Amino acid sequence: MLSLTEQFIDNTWVPSRSVALDPVIDPYREVTIAEVTRGDPADVDAAVAAARRAMPGWRDTPEARRGEYLKAIAAGLEARREGLAELSSRNNGKPLAEAHQDMHDAIACYRYYADAAVALGRRQGQVDASGSEGISARRYWDPIGVVGLITPWNFPLVSSAWKLAPALAAGCTVVFKPSEITPLPERVLTEIIMEAGLPPGVVNLLHGDGESIGAPLCRHPGIDKLSFTGSTPVGETVMRAAAKGVRPVSLELGGKSPILVTEDADLELARDLVMAGICFNAGQMCSATSRLLVHERLADDLYAAIDAAMGALRPGNPLAEGTDMGPLVSATQRDRVQSYLAMADREGLHSKTPVPALPERGFFVAPRLYRDVPPSSRLWREEIFGPVLCARRVADDEEAIALANDSEFGLAATVVAGNPDHAEAIARRLEAGNVWCNVDQVAPPQGSWGGMKRSGIGRELGEAGLDAYLESKRITRPETH
Numbered sequence: 229m230l231s232l233t234e235q236f237i238d239n240t241w242v243p244s245r246s247v248a249l250d251p252v253i254d255p256y257r258e259v260t261i262a263e264v265t266r267g268d269p270a271d272v273d274a275a276v277a278a279a280r281r282a283m284p285g286w287r288d289t290p291e292a293r294r295g296e297y298l299k300a301i302a303a304g305l306e307a308r309r310e311g312l313a314e315l316s317s318r319n320n321g322k323p324l325a326e327a328h329q330d331m332h333d334a335i336a337c338y339r340y341y342a343d344a345a346v347a348l349g350r351r352q353g354q355v356d357a358s359g360s361e362g363i364s365a366r367r368y369w370d371p372i373g374v375v376g377l378i379t380p381w382n383f384p385l386v387s388s389a390w391k392l393a394p395a396l397a398a399g400c401t402v403v404f405k406p407s408e409i410t411p412l413p414e415r416v417l418t419e420i421i422m423e424a425g426l427p428p429g430v431v432n433l434l435h436g437d438g439e440s441i442g443a444p445l446c447r448h449p450g451i452d453k454l455s456f457t458g459s460t461p462v463g464e465t466v467m468r469a470a471a472k473g474v475r476p477v478s479l480e481l482g483g484k485s486p487i488l489v490t491e492d493a494d495l496e497l498a499r500d501l502v503m504a505g506i507c508f509n510a511g512q513m514c515s516a517t518s519r520l521l522v523h524e525r526l527a528d529d530l531y532a533a534i535d536a537a538m539g540a541l542r543p544g545n546p547l548a549e550g551t552d553m554g555p556l557v558s559a560t561q562r563d564r565v566q567s568y569l570a571m572a573d574r575e576g577l578h579s580k581t582p583v584p585a586l587p588e589r590g591f592f593v594a595p596r597l598y599r600d601v602p603p604s605s606r607l608w609r610e611e612i613f614g615p616v617l618c619a620r621r622v623a624d625d626e627e628a629i630a631l632a633n634d635s636e637f638g639l640a641a642t643v644v645a646g647n648p649d650h651a652e653a654i655a656r657r658l659e660a661g662n663v664w665c666n667v668d669q670v671a672p673p674q675g676s677w678g679g680m681k682r683s684g685i686g687r688e689l690g691e692a693g694l695d696a697y698l699e700s701k702r703i704t705r706p707e708t709h
Protein backbone atom coordinates (compact mmCIF):
# COMPACT_ATOMS: atom_id res chain seq x y z
CA MET A 229 0.00 0.00 0.00
CA LEU A 230 1.13 3.51 -0.81
CA SER A 231 2.58 5.14 2.28
CA LEU A 232 2.94 8.92 2.16
CA THR A 233 5.40 9.33 5.02
CA GLU A 234 7.41 12.10 3.40
CA GLN A 235 7.04 15.82 2.87
CA PHE A 236 7.90 17.68 -0.33
CA ILE A 237 10.49 20.29 0.67
CA ASP A 238 13.13 21.87 -1.58
CA ASN A 239 12.08 19.58 -4.48
CA THR A 240 12.93 16.45 -2.51
CA TRP A 241 10.87 14.08 -0.46
CA VAL A 242 12.08 14.15 3.13
CA PRO A 243 10.71 11.96 5.94
CA SER A 244 8.14 13.68 8.13
CA ARG A 245 9.17 14.13 11.77
CA SER A 246 5.90 12.44 12.67
CA VAL A 247 5.50 8.67 12.75
CA ALA A 248 1.72 8.88 13.06
CA LEU A 249 -0.21 7.85 9.94
CA ASP A 250 -3.83 8.34 8.93
CA PRO A 251 -5.66 6.14 6.43
CA VAL A 252 -6.67 7.46 3.01
CA ILE A 253 -9.98 5.83 2.16
CA ASP A 254 -11.74 5.07 -1.11
CA PRO A 255 -15.25 6.23 -0.15
CA TYR A 256 -16.97 3.95 -2.66
CA ARG A 257 -15.27 0.69 -1.72
CA GLU A 258 -14.71 1.73 1.92
CA VAL A 259 -11.16 0.40 1.80
CA THR A 260 -7.89 2.02 2.77
CA ILE A 261 -5.96 2.83 -0.40
CA ALA A 262 -3.00 4.65 1.16
CA GLU A 263 -1.77 6.05 4.41
CA VAL A 264 -0.56 9.56 4.97
CA THR A 265 1.61 11.18 7.60
CA ARG A 266 -0.19 13.30 10.18
CA GLY A 267 2.72 15.72 9.92
CA ASP A 268 4.62 17.60 12.60
CA PRO A 269 5.21 21.30 13.33
CA ALA A 270 8.94 20.65 12.65
CA ASP A 271 7.98 19.83 9.04
CA VAL A 272 6.43 23.30 8.83
CA ASP A 273 9.66 24.88 10.08
CA ALA A 274 11.68 23.06 7.40
CA ALA A 275 9.25 23.93 4.59
CA VAL A 276 9.00 27.60 5.55
CA ALA A 277 12.81 27.82 5.72
CA ALA A 278 13.05 26.33 2.20
CA ALA A 279 10.42 28.75 0.87
CA ARG A 280 12.25 31.70 2.43
CA ARG A 281 15.56 30.62 0.86
CA ALA A 282 13.88 30.36 -2.54
CA MET A 283 12.11 33.71 -2.26
CA PRO A 284 14.81 36.13 -3.57
CA GLY A 285 15.53 34.03 -6.65
CA TRP A 286 11.87 33.50 -7.50
CA ARG A 287 10.95 37.15 -6.92
CA ASP A 288 13.74 38.16 -9.33
CA THR A 289 12.76 35.62 -11.98
CA PRO A 290 11.18 37.66 -14.81
CA GLU A 291 7.39 37.44 -14.84
CA ALA A 292 7.36 36.00 -18.37
CA ARG A 293 9.68 33.20 -17.22
CA ARG A 294 7.42 32.48 -14.27
CA GLY A 295 4.60 32.26 -16.81
CA GLU A 296 6.55 29.61 -18.72
CA TYR A 297 6.80 27.48 -15.59
CA LEU A 298 3.02 27.76 -15.15
CA LYS A 299 2.48 26.72 -18.76
CA ALA A 300 4.70 23.71 -18.10
CA ILE A 301 2.57 22.76 -15.07
CA ALA A 302 -0.56 23.03 -17.24
CA ALA A 303 1.08 20.79 -19.84
CA GLY A 304 2.06 18.29 -17.15
CA LEU A 305 -1.53 18.13 -15.90
CA GLU A 306 -2.76 17.76 -19.47
CA ALA A 307 -0.36 14.85 -20.08
CA ARG A 308 -1.65 13.04 -16.98
CA ARG A 309 -5.25 14.09 -17.35
CA GLU A 310 -6.79 10.62 -17.58
CA GLY A 311 -4.86 9.12 -14.69
CA LEU A 312 -5.33 12.13 -12.45
CA ALA A 313 -9.08 12.30 -13.07
CA GLU A 314 -9.34 8.64 -12.13
CA LEU A 315 -7.20 9.10 -9.01
CA SER A 316 -9.24 12.10 -7.93
CA SER A 317 -12.48 10.20 -8.48
CA ARG A 318 -11.19 7.24 -6.47
CA ASN A 319 -9.92 9.39 -3.58
CA ASN A 320 -12.87 11.80 -3.40
CA GLY A 321 -15.74 9.64 -4.67
CA LYS A 322 -16.92 12.08 -7.34
CA PRO A 323 -18.12 10.64 -10.68
CA LEU A 324 -15.35 10.43 -13.28
CA ALA A 325 -17.04 13.00 -15.55
CA GLU A 326 -16.94 15.52 -12.69
CA ALA A 327 -13.27 14.74 -12.05
CA HIS A 328 -12.61 15.42 -15.73
CA GLN A 329 -14.37 18.76 -15.36
CA ASP A 330 -12.03 19.51 -12.43
CA MET A 331 -9.01 18.67 -14.61
CA HIS A 332 -10.28 21.06 -17.26
CA ASP A 333 -10.74 23.83 -14.69
CA ALA A 334 -7.33 23.29 -13.08
CA ILE A 335 -5.49 23.31 -16.40
CA ALA A 336 -7.35 26.43 -17.55
CA CYS A 337 -6.39 28.16 -14.32
CA TYR A 338 -2.62 27.52 -14.72
CA ARG A 339 -2.84 28.69 -18.35
CA TYR A 340 -4.72 31.84 -17.42
CA TYR A 341 -2.17 32.84 -14.76
CA ALA A 342 0.70 32.02 -17.14
CA ASP A 343 -0.67 34.80 -19.35
CA ALA A 344 -1.41 36.99 -16.33
CA ALA A 345 2.26 36.73 -15.29
CA VAL A 346 3.33 38.04 -18.70
CA ALA A 347 0.80 40.89 -18.42
CA LEU A 348 2.09 41.69 -14.93
CA GLY A 349 5.60 42.07 -16.33
CA ARG A 350 4.27 44.51 -18.91
CA ARG A 351 2.48 46.70 -16.41
CA GLN A 352 5.46 47.02 -14.03
CA GLY A 353 6.55 50.67 -13.96
CA GLN A 354 3.36 52.02 -15.50
CA VAL A 355 3.03 55.77 -15.17
CA ASP A 356 0.78 56.97 -12.32
CA ALA A 357 -0.79 60.40 -12.00
CA SER A 358 1.76 62.34 -9.95
CA GLY A 359 -0.53 65.15 -8.82
CA SER A 360 2.33 67.71 -8.77
CA GLU A 361 4.20 69.69 -11.36
CA GLY A 362 7.78 68.52 -11.91
CA ILE A 363 7.14 65.21 -10.14
CA SER A 364 6.62 61.84 -11.80
CA ALA A 365 5.23 58.63 -10.34
CA ARG A 366 5.27 55.01 -11.39
CA ARG A 367 3.54 51.92 -10.10
CA TYR A 368 5.14 48.53 -9.43
CA TRP A 369 3.86 45.29 -7.90
CA ASP A 370 5.97 43.16 -5.57
CA PRO A 371 5.13 39.63 -4.43
CA ILE A 372 3.81 39.53 -0.86
CA GLY A 373 6.45 36.95 0.09
CA VAL A 374 6.16 33.41 1.41
CA VAL A 375 2.52 32.30 1.43
CA GLY A 376 0.77 29.52 3.34
CA LEU A 377 -1.98 27.83 1.32
CA ILE A 378 -4.55 25.44 2.81
CA THR A 379 -7.29 23.62 0.87
CA PRO A 380 -10.21 21.26 1.58
CA TRP A 381 -11.10 17.93 -0.06
CA ASN A 382 -14.06 18.70 -2.31
CA PHE A 383 -12.27 19.92 -5.45
CA PRO A 384 -8.76 18.41 -5.44
CA LEU A 385 -6.39 20.09 -7.93
CA VAL A 386 -8.88 22.92 -8.53
CA SER A 387 -8.80 24.67 -5.12
CA SER A 388 -5.02 24.34 -5.17
CA ALA A 389 -4.77 25.70 -8.75
CA TRP A 390 -6.80 28.76 -7.73
CA LYS A 391 -4.12 29.55 -5.12
CA LEU A 392 -0.87 28.11 -6.49
CA ALA A 393 -1.15 29.56 -10.00
CA PRO A 394 -1.65 33.24 -8.98
CA ALA A 395 0.82 32.96 -6.08
CA LEU A 396 3.55 31.67 -8.40
CA ALA A 397 2.68 34.20 -11.13
CA ALA A 398 3.02 36.98 -8.53
CA GLY A 399 6.48 35.75 -7.48
CA CYS A 400 5.54 34.30 -4.10
CA THR A 401 7.02 31.07 -2.81
CA VAL A 402 4.65 28.62 -1.24
CA VAL A 403 4.05 26.21 1.60
CA PHE A 404 0.92 24.30 0.65
CA LYS A 405 -1.18 21.92 2.73
CA PRO A 406 -3.81 19.91 0.85
CA SER A 407 -6.56 18.12 2.76
CA GLU A 408 -5.46 14.99 4.60
CA ILE A 409 -8.62 13.30 3.28
CA THR A 410 -7.64 13.66 -0.40
CA PRO A 411 -3.82 13.85 -0.49
CA LEU A 412 -3.35 11.69 -3.58
CA PRO A 413 -4.02 14.03 -6.55
CA GLU A 414 -1.77 16.79 -5.20
CA ARG A 415 0.93 14.22 -4.52
CA VAL A 416 1.10 13.76 -8.31
CA LEU A 417 1.15 17.53 -8.74
CA THR A 418 4.54 17.61 -6.98
CA GLU A 419 5.92 15.29 -9.67
CA ILE A 420 4.58 17.65 -12.32
CA ILE A 421 6.15 20.61 -10.53
CA MET A 422 9.52 18.85 -10.56
CA GLU A 423 9.16 17.92 -14.24
CA ALA A 424 8.32 21.55 -14.99
CA GLY A 425 11.72 22.42 -13.51
CA LEU A 426 10.59 24.83 -10.79
CA PRO A 427 13.56 25.81 -8.63
CA PRO A 428 13.84 24.02 -5.25
CA GLY A 429 11.84 25.60 -2.43
CA VAL A 430 9.43 27.53 -4.66
CA VAL A 431 6.62 25.06 -3.94
CA ASN A 432 6.71 22.99 -0.77
CA LEU A 433 3.87 20.59 0.00
CA LEU A 434 3.10 19.32 3.48
CA HIS A 435 0.79 16.42 4.15
CA GLY A 436 -0.94 16.33 7.48
CA ASP A 437 -3.96 17.33 9.47
CA GLY A 438 -5.18 20.66 10.75
CA GLU A 439 -3.67 20.33 14.20
CA SER A 440 -0.18 19.13 13.25
CA ILE A 441 0.37 21.11 10.04
CA GLY A 442 -2.50 23.57 9.39
CA ALA A 443 -2.42 25.45 12.70
CA PRO A 444 1.42 25.59 12.99
CA LEU A 445 1.57 26.86 9.41
CA CYS A 446 -0.88 29.65 10.23
CA ARG A 447 1.06 30.61 13.34
CA HIS A 448 4.49 30.51 11.68
CA PRO A 449 6.16 33.95 11.67
CA GLY A 450 7.94 33.09 8.42
CA ILE A 451 4.63 33.11 6.54
CA ASP A 452 3.77 36.52 5.06
CA LYS A 453 0.21 35.74 3.93
CA LEU A 454 -2.38 33.00 4.42
CA SER A 455 -4.90 31.84 1.88
CA PHE A 456 -7.41 29.35 3.23
CA THR A 457 -10.36 27.49 1.73
CA GLY A 458 -12.50 25.48 4.11
CA SER A 459 -15.12 25.77 6.80
CA THR A 460 -16.10 29.04 8.44
CA PRO A 461 -15.12 27.99 12.01
CA VAL A 462 -11.59 27.00 10.91
CA GLY A 463 -11.42 30.16 8.78
CA GLU A 464 -11.98 32.19 11.93
CA THR A 465 -9.02 30.50 13.65
CA VAL A 466 -6.87 31.13 10.55
CA MET A 467 -7.82 34.82 10.71
CA ARG A 468 -6.97 35.02 14.40
CA ALA A 469 -3.55 33.50 13.69
CA ALA A 470 -2.99 35.98 10.84
CA ALA A 471 -3.64 38.89 13.19
CA LYS A 472 -0.32 38.14 14.90
CA GLY A 473 2.15 40.07 12.79
CA VAL A 474 -0.68 41.88 10.92
CA ARG A 475 -0.53 39.43 8.02
CA PRO A 476 -3.04 39.52 5.16
CA VAL A 477 -5.46 36.67 4.82
CA SER A 478 -7.79 35.43 2.08
CA LEU A 479 -10.67 33.23 3.18
CA GLU A 480 -12.97 31.12 1.00
CA LEU A 481 -15.46 29.66 3.47
CA GLY A 482 -18.84 28.04 3.72
CA GLY A 483 -22.17 28.88 2.21
CA LYS A 484 -25.92 28.28 2.31
CA SER A 485 -26.69 29.60 -1.11
CA PRO A 486 -30.20 30.28 -2.44
CA ILE A 487 -31.74 29.46 -5.81
CA LEU A 488 -34.66 31.73 -6.69
CA VAL A 489 -37.31 30.67 -9.20
CA THR A 490 -39.68 33.40 -10.36
CA GLU A 491 -43.30 33.09 -11.48
CA ASP A 492 -42.44 33.19 -15.19
CA ALA A 493 -39.48 30.77 -15.05
CA ASP A 494 -39.16 27.78 -17.35
CA LEU A 495 -39.94 24.73 -15.22
CA GLU A 496 -37.48 22.36 -16.90
CA LEU A 497 -34.62 24.85 -16.73
CA ALA A 498 -35.44 25.48 -13.07
CA ARG A 499 -35.43 21.75 -12.32
CA ASP A 500 -32.11 21.22 -14.12
CA LEU A 501 -30.39 24.12 -12.37
CA VAL A 502 -31.76 23.04 -8.99
CA MET A 503 -30.50 19.51 -9.56
CA ALA A 504 -27.03 20.62 -10.67
CA GLY A 505 -26.80 23.04 -7.75
CA ILE A 506 -27.50 20.42 -5.08
CA CYS A 507 -26.44 17.07 -6.58
CA PHE A 508 -23.11 17.92 -8.29
CA ASN A 509 -20.31 16.45 -6.16
CA ALA A 510 -23.12 14.95 -4.03
CA GLY A 511 -23.87 18.42 -2.73
CA GLN A 512 -20.38 18.83 -1.28
CA MET A 513 -19.90 22.27 -2.80
CA CYS A 514 -19.34 25.51 -0.97
CA SER A 515 -21.60 27.10 -3.59
CA ALA A 516 -24.32 24.41 -3.41
CA THR A 517 -27.68 26.09 -3.88
CA SER A 518 -29.27 24.37 -0.92
CA ARG A 519 -32.18 26.77 -0.31
CA LEU A 520 -34.88 26.87 -2.99
CA LEU A 521 -37.22 29.89 -3.06
CA VAL A 522 -39.90 29.24 -5.63
CA HIS A 523 -42.93 31.30 -6.61
CA GLU A 524 -46.09 29.74 -5.19
CA ARG A 525 -47.60 29.33 -8.65
CA LEU A 526 -44.80 26.97 -9.70
CA ALA A 527 -44.00 25.42 -6.34
CA ASP A 528 -45.97 22.17 -6.47
CA ASP A 529 -44.96 21.40 -10.07
CA LEU A 530 -41.30 22.15 -9.37
CA TYR A 531 -41.28 20.09 -6.17
CA ALA A 532 -42.73 17.15 -8.10
CA ALA A 533 -40.19 17.57 -10.92
CA ILE A 534 -37.29 17.68 -8.44
CA ASP A 535 -38.53 14.63 -6.55
CA ALA A 536 -38.82 12.73 -9.84
CA ALA A 537 -35.33 13.78 -10.93
CA MET A 538 -33.78 12.92 -7.56
CA GLY A 539 -35.51 9.55 -7.53
CA ALA A 540 -34.21 8.81 -11.04
CA LEU A 541 -30.55 9.48 -10.16
CA ARG A 542 -28.18 6.57 -10.43
CA PRO A 543 -25.86 6.59 -7.39
CA GLY A 544 -23.01 4.14 -7.84
CA ASN A 545 -19.39 3.45 -8.61
CA PRO A 546 -17.87 6.84 -9.42
CA LEU A 547 -15.61 5.21 -12.00
CA ALA A 548 -18.44 3.46 -13.84
CA GLU A 549 -20.13 4.95 -16.84
CA GLY A 550 -23.70 6.08 -16.17
CA THR A 551 -23.16 6.95 -12.50
CA ASP A 552 -24.81 10.28 -11.67
CA MET A 553 -23.77 10.56 -8.07
CA GLY A 554 -20.94 9.10 -6.01
CA PRO A 555 -20.67 8.57 -2.27
CA LEU A 556 -19.85 11.35 0.16
CA VAL A 557 -16.13 11.76 0.80
CA SER A 558 -15.93 10.07 4.20
CA ALA A 559 -17.87 8.25 6.91
CA THR A 560 -17.64 11.44 8.99
CA GLN A 561 -19.25 13.48 6.23
CA ARG A 562 -21.98 10.87 5.71
CA ASP A 563 -22.73 10.82 9.47
CA ARG A 564 -22.84 14.60 9.52
CA VAL A 565 -25.39 14.72 6.69
CA GLN A 566 -27.43 11.90 8.25
CA SER A 567 -27.55 13.81 11.51
CA TYR A 568 -29.38 16.57 9.63
CA LEU A 569 -31.83 14.04 8.21
CA ALA A 570 -32.53 12.83 11.75
CA MET A 571 -32.97 16.46 12.79
CA ALA A 572 -35.49 16.91 9.97
CA ASP A 573 -37.49 13.97 11.33
CA ARG A 574 -37.45 15.48 14.80
CA GLU A 575 -38.58 18.83 13.40
CA GLY A 576 -41.42 17.12 11.52
CA LEU A 577 -40.10 18.26 8.14
CA HIS A 578 -41.53 16.66 5.13
CA SER A 579 -39.73 14.85 2.27
CA LYS A 580 -41.57 12.90 -0.43
CA THR A 581 -38.42 12.21 -2.44
CA PRO A 582 -38.28 8.55 -3.57
CA VAL A 583 -34.98 7.03 -2.46
CA PRO A 584 -33.07 5.49 -5.37
CA ALA A 585 -31.42 2.12 -4.87
CA LEU A 586 -28.12 2.67 -3.11
CA PRO A 587 -25.04 0.45 -3.45
CA GLU A 588 -24.50 -1.86 -0.49
CA ARG A 589 -21.19 -0.29 0.36
CA GLY A 590 -19.91 3.27 0.17
CA PHE A 591 -20.70 6.42 2.13
CA PHE A 592 -23.89 7.16 0.19
CA VAL A 593 -26.71 9.45 1.19
CA ALA A 594 -29.71 9.65 -1.15
CA PRO A 595 -30.68 13.16 -2.26
CA ARG A 596 -33.71 14.69 -0.57
CA LEU A 597 -36.00 17.64 -1.01
CA TYR A 598 -37.67 19.03 2.11
CA ARG A 599 -40.74 21.08 1.28
CA ASP A 600 -41.80 24.31 2.95
CA VAL A 601 -39.04 24.37 5.56
CA PRO A 602 -39.39 27.21 8.08
CA PRO A 603 -36.51 29.73 7.97
CA SER A 604 -35.96 29.14 11.69
CA SER A 605 -35.02 25.48 11.04
CA ARG A 606 -31.34 24.53 11.41
CA LEU A 607 -31.68 22.70 8.10
CA TRP A 608 -32.58 25.99 6.45
CA ARG A 609 -29.80 27.99 8.10
CA GLU A 610 -26.76 25.71 8.40
CA GLU A 611 -24.40 24.37 5.75
CA ILE A 612 -25.11 20.64 5.44
CA PHE A 613 -22.62 19.85 2.67
CA GLY A 614 -24.59 16.99 1.17
CA PRO A 615 -27.47 16.44 -1.30
CA VAL A 616 -30.15 17.96 0.95
CA LEU A 617 -32.35 20.68 -0.50
CA CYS A 618 -34.65 22.85 1.63
CA ALA A 619 -37.46 24.64 -0.20
CA ARG A 620 -40.01 27.36 0.51
CA ARG A 621 -42.74 28.83 -1.62
CA VAL A 622 -42.88 32.62 -1.84
CA ALA A 623 -45.56 35.11 -2.91
CA ASP A 624 -43.33 37.40 -4.99
CA ASP A 625 -39.78 38.49 -5.83
CA GLU A 626 -39.59 40.76 -2.77
CA GLU A 627 -40.22 37.90 -0.39
CA ALA A 628 -37.73 35.71 -2.25
CA ILE A 629 -35.00 38.36 -2.10
CA ALA A 630 -35.59 39.04 1.59
CA LEU A 631 -35.41 35.34 2.45
CA ALA A 632 -32.39 34.79 0.20
CA ASN A 633 -30.48 37.54 2.00
CA ASP A 634 -31.57 36.36 5.44
CA SER A 635 -28.46 34.23 5.96
CA GLU A 636 -25.13 34.67 7.69
CA PHE A 637 -23.49 33.43 4.47
CA GLY A 638 -23.14 35.20 1.12
CA LEU A 639 -21.15 33.06 -1.27
CA ALA A 640 -23.34 32.40 -4.30
CA ALA A 641 -26.87 32.37 -5.70
CA THR A 642 -28.78 31.31 -8.81
CA VAL A 643 -31.80 33.09 -10.25
CA VAL A 644 -34.12 31.37 -12.72
CA ALA A 645 -36.53 33.78 -14.41
CA GLY A 646 -38.50 34.05 -17.62
CA ASN A 647 -36.08 36.56 -19.00
CA PRO A 648 -32.43 37.20 -18.12
CA ASP A 649 -32.95 40.95 -17.54
CA HIS A 650 -35.49 40.20 -14.84
CA ALA A 651 -33.08 37.65 -13.35
CA GLU A 652 -30.22 40.15 -13.41
CA ALA A 653 -32.31 42.83 -11.70
CA ILE A 654 -32.92 40.35 -8.85
CA ALA A 655 -29.24 39.32 -8.86
CA ARG A 656 -28.18 42.92 -8.25
CA ARG A 657 -30.05 42.87 -4.94
CA LEU A 658 -28.65 39.57 -3.64
CA GLU A 659 -25.87 39.46 -1.07
CA ALA A 660 -23.59 36.99 -2.84
CA GLY A 661 -20.19 37.10 -4.54
CA ASN A 662 -21.41 35.10 -7.56
CA VAL A 663 -24.91 35.01 -9.02
CA TRP A 664 -25.77 32.83 -12.00
CA CYS A 665 -28.87 33.86 -13.98
CA ASN A 666 -30.51 31.07 -15.99
CA VAL A 667 -27.11 29.35 -16.34
CA ASP A 668 -25.18 26.60 -14.61
CA GLN A 669 -22.51 27.32 -11.98
CA VAL A 670 -19.62 28.10 -14.31
CA ALA A 671 -16.40 29.43 -12.74
CA PRO A 672 -13.85 30.24 -15.46
CA PRO A 673 -10.39 31.52 -14.45
CA GLN A 674 -11.20 34.95 -15.93
CA GLY A 675 -14.01 35.28 -13.41
CA SER A 676 -14.10 36.05 -9.73
CA TRP A 677 -14.81 33.81 -6.76
CA GLY A 678 -15.44 34.64 -3.15
CA GLY A 679 -18.07 35.43 -0.61
CA MET A 680 -19.71 38.19 1.34
CA LYS A 681 -20.52 38.06 5.05
CA ARG A 682 -19.32 34.85 6.79
CA SER A 683 -18.49 33.20 3.45
CA GLY A 684 -15.09 34.82 3.38
CA ILE A 685 -12.74 37.67 2.62
CA GLY A 686 -11.24 38.48 -0.76
CA ARG A 687 -11.70 37.09 -4.24
CA GLU A 688 -9.94 34.32 -6.12
CA LEU A 689 -9.60 33.99 -9.91
CA GLY A 690 -9.21 36.80 -12.42
CA GLU A 691 -7.14 39.91 -11.72
CA ALA A 692 -8.26 40.07 -8.10
CA GLY A 693 -6.91 36.54 -7.64
CA LEU A 694 -3.45 37.74 -8.69
CA ASP A 695 -3.66 40.98 -6.69
CA ALA A 696 -4.23 38.86 -3.59
CA TYR A 697 -0.53 37.86 -3.78
CA LEU A 698 0.87 41.29 -4.70
CA GLU A 699 1.78 44.46 -2.84
CA SER A 700 1.35 47.61 -4.89
CA LYS A 701 4.21 50.11 -4.68
CA ARG A 702 4.25 53.71 -5.93
CA ILE A 703 7.60 55.38 -6.61
CA THR A 704 7.62 59.16 -6.83
CA ARG A 705 10.61 61.25 -7.99
CA PRO A 706 11.49 64.51 -9.71
CA GLU A 707 10.85 64.56 -13.44
CA THR A 708 13.98 64.63 -15.62
CA HIS A 709 13.99 65.73 -19.22
Ligand code: NAD
Pocket residue numbers: 378379380381382387405406407408436437438439441442443446457458459460462463465466479480481482483513514515611613639678679683684
Ligand atom coordinates in the same frame (compact mmCIF):
# COMPACT_ATOMS: atom_id res chain seq x y z
P1 NAD B 1 -12.12 22.20 7.04
O1 NAD B 1 -12.22 23.63 7.45
O2 NAD B 1 -12.38 21.17 8.06
O3 NAD B 1 -10.66 21.89 6.47
C1 NAD B 1 -10.08 22.62 5.41
C2 NAD B 1 -8.58 22.52 5.50
O4 NAD B 1 -8.14 23.16 6.70
C3 NAD B 1 -8.05 21.10 5.56
O5 NAD B 1 -6.84 21.04 4.83
C4 NAD B 1 -7.78 20.91 7.05
O6 NAD B 1 -6.78 19.95 7.34
C5 NAD B 1 -7.31 22.29 7.45
N1 NAD B 1 -7.47 22.61 8.87
C6 NAD B 1 -8.29 22.03 9.78
N2 NAD B 1 -8.13 22.62 11.00
C7 NAD B 1 -7.20 23.60 10.83
C8 NAD B 1 -6.64 24.58 11.69
N3 NAD B 1 -6.99 24.68 12.98
N4 NAD B 1 -5.75 25.46 11.19
C9 NAD B 1 -5.40 25.41 9.89
N5 NAD B 1 -5.89 24.50 9.03
C10 NAD B 1 -6.80 23.60 9.48
O7 NAD B 1 -13.09 22.05 5.79
P2 NAD B 1 -13.36 20.73 4.92
O8 NAD B 1 -14.28 19.86 5.71
O9 NAD B 1 -12.09 20.16 4.42
O10 NAD B 1 -14.14 21.38 3.68
C11 NAD B 1 -15.47 21.71 3.72
C12 NAD B 1 -15.66 23.20 3.97
O11 NAD B 1 -14.93 23.97 3.01
C13 NAD B 1 -17.09 23.63 3.79
O12 NAD B 1 -17.46 24.50 4.83
C14 NAD B 1 -17.09 24.37 2.46
O13 NAD B 1 -18.11 25.31 2.32
C15 NAD B 1 -15.74 24.99 2.46
N6 NAD B 1 -15.32 25.33 1.08
C16 NAD B 1 -15.35 26.62 0.66
C17 NAD B 1 -14.99 26.95 -0.65
C18 NAD B 1 -15.06 28.37 -1.16
O14 NAD B 1 -14.53 28.64 -2.23
N7 NAD B 1 -15.68 29.30 -0.45
C19 NAD B 1 -14.59 25.94 -1.52
C20 NAD B 1 -14.57 24.64 -1.06
C21 NAD B 1 -14.92 24.34 0.25
